[in-house]
Amino acid sequence: MSTITKKICLLGNFNVGKTSLIRRFVENKFSDQYLSTVGVKISRKSIEIETELDLHQINLMVWDLEGNTKFKPITPSYLKGASGSIIVADLTRVSTLENINQHADLFLKINPQGTIAIALNKADLVPQEKLDRLLENYGCYDNSQILSTYPTSAKTGDNVAEIFRKLSYSII
Amino acid sequence: MNSSSDNISSSAQNSDSKSSNINPIDNLLDVLLDSESSESEVSLVQNETDIDRNSSQYPDIEVEIEEQEQDITLKQAVEYEAFLRQTTASETNESEKLQIDQTQAGLIEKYAEILEIETESASTEDLADAVNNLIPLIVELLKYKIDDSQETILEAVSQITEQIIERRFKKEPQKMAAAIAKILPSAITEKIHFSPEEIAKAIAPELALSIKEQIRLDKNAISEALGSEMGKAIKTQIEVEKDAMVDALYPVIGDTISKYMVEVVQEINRKVESTLSPEGFKRKWQARLRGVSEAELILQESVGCRVQAIFLIDKDSGLIIQEIQKQNVGKQGLDSDMLAGMLTAIRSFANDCIVSGSELDSIDYGNWQIHLEVAGYCYLAVILKGEPNKNFIARVRRIFGEIILDYGDEISQFEGDLETVPTPIKPKLEELFEAEDNLKQKSSSSPTALLWLLAFILALILIPWGIVSYRSRVAQNIQQVTAIQLDAAPELSVYRLEPSVKQGKLIVRGRVPSEYLRDRAVAITQKIADRHNLQFNNEIITVNVPVSPSLLTGEIARLTELFNQQPGVAIKTNYQSKSLSIRGFILDKNQQQSILKAFSRIPGIDRTIIDVANQLPTIEERIYFESAANRINVGDNASKIKSIIEFLDRYPELNLKLLAINDGVGSRKINQNLGMQRCSNFKDALIAKGVDSSRLITDCEPYRTFTRQKEGSIQLTRYIELEPFIPAK
Structure with a gap:
């Protein structure tokens, strides 16, 4: 079993739930309080991934970046050296969904070999029929480096571990 | 205000006694208690009527009791007794206190008696029942009595309760514990609320012990409980009384700091002592360069x-x-x-x-x-x-x-895959740890460093010194050789020419009086310079020095003597007013030239007059002898001798050889002897005339016969002739 350390970043507009997703993934906790991330926060989670060849211990260094606002873009240097990225959008705010492409472009510009997974967060706040419609509109991206789109919920934990696992699997 | 009968009935209904057989007594007690309380409520208003009412109460009570008479058991009897005693107590009030005490005592005695009887007659179960049944009554009694007259009841019950509780404990400790447990926390809480000091006093002695015990049971519990508060506690203590805290910590922190400081100070000392070492100079230099004080650097190095x-x-x-x-x-x-x-x-x-x-x-x-x-x-x-x-x-x-x-x-x-990291990186990085570990060792091994430094400095001094000294030795050698060679040239030996070798140049300094001598010196030195690959720097100056007369005459005398030693040379020199005259005989013509040249080279001689003959002069005078005679007739030959002396005087450089010629008459031997005698005699005669004997040599031994050319007197064939010669020196 080999131990591999990888850096992944969470990108997205402010208040889409990047920190909450990480907290759910790393600590399996959730809080309704909104605390804006300042600068960057780094978390670590070790997971095991089995491929056809080997069982890998993946040390994920998860970089939780400050969400961008109209006045403050994401600092590109924090993205450097990341193997993968989870771009997070808020299903209850259409503007954040529309920004996914912009974030993907920024990430791929800095890490041309990087892999992206898209988390459409706060799925628990959206009724099923609306969710289906939104997934239809924002669920497909014509880019081989974008793995897929997951409706996630940090509150209920839906798809959170899965999206991290899928991304880890594709970057090793 | 309620009537007494009402009271009785209502209280009978309200009573929540647990066992039915004590109901009546409960009721009674309730009545009493209620009436008592109501009485106190109205006592200010209607004192007299109350007393009346109280008295009117008694028949009812009695009735009540009587109704149940047939059921009265031992306990009831006791209860009743107690009740009676109480009622009387309530009636008699304070004035009858003493009496009550007496009755009380009696009652207790009675109770004890009954108890004894009971224990004897009844089974243990009955006794337990009896005691159990007694408790509520006692409680009620106590309640009442506490309200009514605390002191008496306390005194009355105190002894019994102890016994009761004790017995109870003995019998059913767990039940008692359970019973007390329920109220214990609240009781304590209440107590703490009302009189915290007392609780504190009560617990205080055991507090330390209990903590100790708890530590024994669970080592971490106390520290965990206190740990989080320790910081705050210390902080508060510092706020409240800083000095105490300082005093408390001083021994610990003081020691720690002083231990550390001792090490640092020792290190500083060492560094200060090494001020004059290379390290010290280096530090001074660094301090100057970095613009920080030396002390700071020392401290930094020490820490x-x-x-x-x-x-x-x-x-x-x-x-x-x-x-x-x-x-x-x-x-x-x-x-x-x-x-x-x-x-x-x-x-x-x-x-x-x-x-x-x-x-x-x-x-x-x-x-x-x-x-x-x-x-x-x-x-x-x-x-x-x-x-x-x-x-x-x-x-x-x-x-x-x-x-x-x-x-x-x-x-x-x-x-991200650690396996792809080249393995030699780790040991390389570990060198930094080792280096740091060796820091102390290194400082102790500084003498070696110092030695190296010394060696380096010595090398720095010695190597150039060696080179310089070697070069100077070589130069000295060349100088010596040059000096010797210059000295070897006779004409240059008198002049002080100083050869020196500097920076690849052979320099000859000095003064010579003539261009010729200068060229000679240059030729000699140039040869040496070429041999040693040196550049020749000619600093010989030709000067027309007024040559010192003694030096000049000395030189002339020297040369004269030198030449005179050569065969065929007999010269005399005379130096006067810069001109030299040479007189004498130089038989070889070539030699004559060279001698002339040699003299003319002497500085100070401007002109050379040579007046020498290449042939020796002859003396015509012959001394004739009689036949077979060897004696000289001095008188006849006086003029001849005189002229011979004159010749010798004229040519002092020449000597004379005497040759004997015979007439060939007689034996050869006779003639030879005769010749030798004649020579000797003639020599003596000349010496007698004052001629230096050293200037005369005789060569008479060889047999020479006068060869007669023509007819002449035989007398003229016997003679001694003189031949001048240049004496060998």
């Missing part, structure tokens, strides 16, 4: 630095490529992944926000420092305690540089 951890981190991703941490017993190592990530984030932040194009060199926090060395794809973070010195940083840079040089490609390819 030193300790490497805690070294991380090689991927510059972009912040992933750890290699890490080395000092193993601290009992302490967890640093979380390298997180630390590397945050360091990278801080670096990125600093690079983006503060000044782009510059690098973060170090992060200081208190006594700690993170020293950063950045390369293309990775950077090195050295976490150390204390101030790193220049040497250490130089070493870090060197090792980091080597790693980059050797493994830069592998590092740039790093993608």
Whole structure:
């Protein structure tokens, strides 16, 4: 079993739930309080991934970046050296969904070999029929480096571990 | 106000007694209690009527009791007795207190008696029942009595309760415990609320013991409980009374600090003592260069630095490529992944926000420092305690540089898999730890360093000195050779010519009086210079020195003598007013030229007059002898002798050889003897005339016969002739 350390970043507009997703993934906790991330926060989670060849211990260094606002873009240097990225959008705010492409472009510009997974967060706040419609509109991206789109919920934990696992699997 | 009968009925209904057989007594008690309380309520208004009512109450009560008479058991009897006693107590009031006491005593006695009887007659179960049944009554009684007359009841019951409780405990300790347990916390709470001091007093003696016991049971419990508050407690204590805290901690902290300081001061001492060492000079120089005080440098060197951890981190991703941490017993190592990530984030932040194009060199926090060395794809973070010195940083840079040089490609390819990291990186980084570990050793091995330094300085002095001395020896040699050769030339030997060798040049300084001598000297020196590959620097000056007459005459005399020693040379020189006249005989013509030349070279001689003959003069005078006679007729030959003397006087450089010629008459032997005698006689005659005998030699032995050419007198064939010659010297 080999131990591999990888850096992944969470990108997205402010208040889409990047920190909450990480907290759910790393600590399996959730809080309704909104605390804006300042600068960057780094978390670590070790997971095991089995491929056809080997069982890998993946040390994920998860970089939780400050969400961008109209006045403050994401600092590109924090993205450097990341193997993968989870771009997070808020299903209850259409503007954040529309920004996914912009974030993907920024990430791929800095890490041309990087892999992206898209988390459409706060799925628990959206009724099923609306969710289906939104997934239809924002669920497909014509880019081989974008793995897929997951409706996630940090509150209920839906798809959170899965999206991290899928991304880890594709970057090793 | 309620009537007494009402009271009785209502209280009978309200009563919540547990057992039915004590109901009546309960009721009675209730009545009594209620009436008592109501009485006190109205006592201010209607005192007299109350008393009346009370008295009117009694028949009813009696009735009640009587109704149940047939059921009265032992306990009831006791209860009744007690009741009676109470009622009377309530009636009699304070004035009858004494009496009550007596009755009380009687009652107790009675009760005891009954109890005894009961224990004897009844089974233990009955007794238990009896006691159980008694408790509520006692409680009620107590209740009542407490309200009514505390003192008496207390006195009455105190002894019994003790016994009761004791017995109860003996019988059913668990039940009692359960019973008390329920109220214990609240009881304590209540007690604490009302009189905290008492509780405190009660608990105080056992507090320490109980903590001890708890520590024994669970070692960590107390420390865990207190731990979180310790900080606050200390803080508060410091706020409240700083001095006490200082006093308390002084022995500990004082010792720790003093121990540390002793080490530091020793180190400082050592450094100060070594002020005059190379190290000291180096420090002084550094202090001057860096613009800090020497003391600061000394302190920095004394305190030193300790490497805690070294991380090689991927510059972009912040992933750890290699890490080395000092193993601290009992302490967890640093979380390298997180630390590397945050360091990278801080670096990125600093690079983006503060000044782009510059690098973060170090992060200081208190006594700690993170020293950063950045390369293309990775950077090195050295976490150390204390101030790193220049040497250490130089070493870090060197090792980091080597790693980059050797493994830069592998590092740039790093993608998080630690197995791809080249293994030699780790030992290389460990060198930094070792280097730091050796710091102390190194300082102790400074004498060797000092020796090396000394050797170096000595070499620095000795090698050039050796070269210089070797060169000077060679130069001296050349100088000597030159001097000897210059001396060997006779005409130059009298002049002081000083050869010297400097910077590849052979310099000859001096003065000679003539161009010729100068050329001679130049020719000699040039030869030597060529042989030693030196450039010849001619500094010989020709000067027309007024030659000292003695030197000149000496020189002339010397040359004259020199030449006179040669065969065929007999000269006399005379120097007068810069002209030299040479007189005498030089038989060889060539020699005559060379002698002339030699003299003319003598400085100071402007003109040379030579007056020499290349042939010796002859003496015509012959001394004739009679036949067979060897005697000289001095008188006849006086003129001849005179002229011979004159000749010798004229040519003092010439000597005379006497030759005997015979007439050939007679035997050869006779003639030979005769010749020799004649020679001898003639010589004597000349000596007698004052001629220096050394100037005369006789050569009479050879047999010479006068060869007669023509007819002549035979007398003229016997003679001695004279032949001048240049005497060999």
